[in-house]
Amino acid sequence: MAEEEERVREATTRLARVGVENVAGYLAGGVLAWNSAGLPLATVEQISVEELAARIKEDRTLQVLDVRRPPEWNGGHIREAIHIPLNRLSQNLDRLERQRPVAVICAGGYRSSIATSILERQTFTRITNVVGGMTAWLNARLEVVV
Structure with missing residues (x-):
């Protein structure tokens, strides 16, 4: 906005x-x-990278969606993540299961916010945005794979 x-x-x-x-x-x-004007506002749950790391361990149904560009992904990513660059997300929604929760991550939070909006428009209902993205993940010294 x-x-x-x-x-x-x-x-x-x-x-x-x-x-x-x-x-x-x-x-x-x-x-x-x-x-x-009294019009409705929607919100998306926001979680920290530490909370995401805990959810990955606790919830086997969680889908972690990384929407960064391929070179960013290749530089290091979360082991459990599904990689769909943001500019290809709309064409690859079939790679995600609508009934399962989705935590969306990018480098810093801008692209993941856009991705959550795309997912909401496509009837995904259990969506979470990861605050700080992979920058925060790396700063927290959480595990990445290359």
Whole structure:
């Protein structure tokens, strides 16, 4: 969401870089205006990398979706992760099971937030965004595979 036209142009450019090219418009007044009008807001659960590591051990049904680009993935990733770059996510949803929970991760959180929106639009209901992404995962010295 962006409130100023310059930020809208920037967001549109960033979205196009990851394959989202159908931007219909922007929300005049931003989220604050939307909320002030009494319109509904949706949220996505946010978890830390430490919480993700614990969930991976505890919940065998959890799908970890890494939406980074191939060179980023090849530089190191979570062993249990499924790799689908964000710009290919819409075409590869069949690689995920809708009834199972999905934790989405990228490098820092921007692309994973976009991915959670794509998954929600495609009727996935148990979606979590990993705050800080792989940068936080590496800073926490959690295990990666190359």
